[in-house]
Amino acid sequence: MSQSDRTPRVRLVDVARAAGVSKTTVSDALNGAGRLPAATREHVQKVARSLGYRPNAAARLLRAGHTRLLGVAAREYVETPWVYADLAYFSQIVTATTQAALAHGYGVVLLPTYGPDDCWLDIPLDGVFVIDPVEGDPMVRDFLAAGVPVVSDRRALAEVAGEARAAGGWVDFDYDAAVRQVLDHLEEAGAERIAVVAGATTACYHQQSVRAYHDWCAERGHDPRIVCLPAPGVEQTLQAVTELLAAPVPPDALFTLVELSTPLLLDTIRRLGRSVPGDLLLVCATEDPAAPYTDPPISTLGFLPGETAQAAVDLLVDRLEGRDGDPGRLFSAGFQVRASSAPKSSLKRPGH
Amino acid sequence: MSQSDRTPRVRLVDVARAAGVSKTTVSDALNGAGRLPAATREHVQKVARSLGYRPNAAARLLRAGHTRLLGVAAREYVETPWVYADLAYFSQIVTATTQAALAHGYGVVLLPTYGPDDCWLDIPLDGVFVIDPVEGDPMVRDFLAAGVPVVSDRRALAEVAGEARAAGGWVDFDYDAAVRQVLDHLEEAGAERIAVVAGATTACYHQQSVRAYHDWCAERGHDPRIVCLPAPGVEQTLQAVTELLAAPVPPDALFTLVELSTPLLLDTIRRLGRSVPGDLLLVCATEDPAAPYTDPPISTLGFLPGETAQAAVDLLVDRLEGRDGDPGRLFSAGFQVRASSAPKSSLKRPGH
DNA sequence: TTGAAAGCGTTACCAT
DNA sequence: ATGGTAACGCTTTCAA
Numbered sequence: 117m118s119q120s121d122r123t124p125r126v127r128l129v130d131v132a133r134a135a136g137v138s139k140t141t142v143s144d145a146l147n148g149a150g151r152l153p154a155a156t157r158e159h160v161q162k163v164a165r166s167l168g169y170r171p172n173a174a175a176r177l178l179r180a181g182h183t184r185l186l187g188v189a190a191r192e193y194v195e196t197p198w199v200y201a202d203l204a205y206f207s208q209i210v211t212a213t214t215q216a217a218l219a220h221g222y223g224v225v226l227l228p229t230y231g232p233d234d235c236w237l238d239i240p241l242d243g244v245f246v247i248d249p250v251e252g253d254p255m256v257r258d259f260l261a262a263g264v265p266v267v268s269d270r271r272a273l274a275e276v277a278g279e280a281r282a283a284g285g286w287v288d289f290d291y292d293a294a295v296r297q298v299l300d301h302l303e304e305a306g307a308e309r310i311a312v313v314a315g316a317t318t319a320c321y322h323q324q325s326v327r328a329y330h331d332w333c334a335e336r337g338h339d340p341r342i343v344c345l346p347a348p349g350v351e352q353t354l355q356a357v358t359e360l361l362a363a364p365v366p367p368d369a370l371f372t373l374v375e376l377s378t379p380l381l382l383d384t385i386r387r388l389g390r391s392v393p394g395d396l397l398l399v400c401a402t403e404d405p406a407a408p409y410t411d412p413p414i415s416t417l418g419f420l421p422g423e424t425a426q427a428a429v430d431l432l433v434d435r436l437e438g439r440d441g442d443p444g445r446l447f448s449a450g451f452q453v454r455a456s457s458a459p460k461s462s463l464k465r466p467g468h
Numbered sequence: 469m470s471q472s473d474r475t476p477r478v479r480l481v482d483v484a485r486a487a488g489v490s491k492t493t494v495s496d497a498l499n500g501a502g503r504l505p506a507a508t509r510e511h512v513q514k515v516a517r518s519l520g521y522r523p524n525a526a527a528r529l530l531r532a533g534h535t536r537l538l539g540v541a542a543r544e545y546v547e548t549p550w551v552y553a554d555l556a557y558f559s560q561i562v563t564a565t566t567q568a569a570l571a572h573g574y575g576v577v578l579l580p581t582y583g584p585d586d587c588w589l590d591i592p593l594d595g596v597f598v599i600d601p602v603e604g605d606p607m608v609r610d611f612l613a614a615g616v617p618v619v620s621d622r623r624a625l626a627e628v629a630g631e632a633r634a635a636g637g638w639v640d641f642d643y644d645a646a647v648r649q650v651l652d653h654l655e656e657a658g659a660e661r662i663a664v665v666a667g668a669t670t671a672c673y674h675q676q677s678v679r680a681y682h683d684w685c686a687e688r689g690h691d692p693r694i695v696c697l698p699a700p701g702v703e704q705t706l707q708a709v710t711e712l713l714a715a716p717v718p719p720d721a722l723f724t725l726v727e728l729s730t731p732l733l734l735d736t737i738r739r740l741g742r743s744v745p746g747d748l749l750l751v752c753a754t755e756d757p758a759a760p761y762t763d764p765p766i767s768t769l770g771f772l773p774g775e776t777a778q779a780a781v782d783l784l785v786d787r788l789e790g791r792d793g794d795p796g797r798l799f800s801a802g803f804q805v806r807a808s809s810a811p812k813s814s815l816k817r818p819g820h
Numbered sequence: 821t822t823g824a825a826a827g828c829g830t831t832a833c834c835a836t
Numbered sequence: 837a838t839g840g841t842a843a844c845g846c847t848t849t850c851a852a
Contacts, residue, residue, distance in 0.1 A: 173592035
């Protein structure tokens, strides 16, 4: 059905007939292959053009055995009809994946995160990049079982028994180290009561960072001050911040692990009567490009979407093209310290 | 090559042989078709599972004659290796397109905006949504020539001689009306010198809105106050604003047509010593979810990425599945008036 | 130099 | 109830 019943597409044989040659000749003439006399080649090309011939992509795929198509899936909100591009982090991942893939001559397919079981297997993909897989991710399992190389984090791949090495590669993020780095920094800067706003999803990013915070607190005998949001949203996020700051003994530092507009967060904190960094040290895990331009500039923890995507695609393409590169790469976050988390001591002692 | 040389994929015939039945039986058993005894079906399914059989997507595509894949391309920065997902508008379009496509059982492919000529034709697509085409867009032309239905704006489709109706549909935006609506609103609110920050790209969004502003000014004998940015970027945008506000006779209203963080813009204006809306009325064409939460809330012109994408996909799917729906849909922007562009008069006269 | 024919892996038709 | 066979549109090997 579809367009074919309206305009019966011009096929290779049609061109061949019209040009008075065989299919082989047409194929060779159009693909630059073979050793044809220039005259024949040009003639065929002219006929093909005049007929509006376009090769059928699906047939080529079948013949070629590969599709030059890479899938990318962000699993953060697997259970909901949410789509990743709403978050700056995923947008940037998708952007970077697309660019990297293109550079290798591959296209990118956005994979559905929900829907009928293994519906994703109907898409002809050479490889897949699964970002932030959930525990025992069925998507990872399915693709691996189907023999489609997957790049994801180490743990997700390991769950599928040793096939990881052969079937793809991993791009892992040391969320634990990243979170601890920030918490340590805040503590050194004089913070004693660090509050956190995080997400409550099943994605390993949230799971692991929340756990890291709890562990860090436990090690010091601190009570965790954390709000976990089930979904992103300006209002809910600001509400969470308001709640945390309203505690009887208010926090003296805030670390956000959810997407939000950093200048807006700053405004909100001010409207609540706190100054940054005077009353409240602030660090945001975000890719918001506005962060360096606020007053004061905001310290950020960035998860390097660009680098991550680049590495994932490189890994995937290496496997696909038979090169045996690294088994994987471990990333740690990019922590940019700015004025919003300047040590309290530096305020008390003028000079440096 | 690729994975096939490592793990020679299990094919339908392999399952058939292993199960001691024919290809047909396997196909029927797995696809629920045919009238097989439950015993046979279960047996085949078990064998298939144990062998890890997965149907070859490319072969199915060829057989089916359609791919259930929709392409989406944002043409704003065609000439550069830019990718659209960096801008909230495109992110939201892509998100919404993906959701709408999924709802119809279609997947989405992100199309390269540059690269070797007609490289996009190698991707097996049932239809394409081209956002903000450039003049005489080659991508639109190629797909139409290849018989792939395209949804884009009316003008782009019309350039390819009448095929529009048969080959796709249009989703047009009345940028002119939208821009005028904002300018009129600002004028009514008391603005006499309206400055504009826009983009300098070839996308019809920028082209048309800039032209609308110039026309509007010409009709009133005003001198245009406009800065056109060749590329997005926090720094350049704020720089442009600073420049405009530094004019000897400064503007009393600002209308931005480029992506940016609205709270940050507000801060910047304040740091330049102007108050909003007291000294400067402000309207931003943006999808920034922070806009309603700033102080004062910012008036926005939204280009309805969600609705647009939804309509485009519906149109495309209607064509693909042989339904003759609307030829197209004309959208006008969603103008949300908030405090940042409140009439100056209302400040002077207390009460309402 | 050119063409015929054999696949690629699936599904659908028709015969058994 | 099941199996053989053709067809989807292309590329490629091999023979002429």
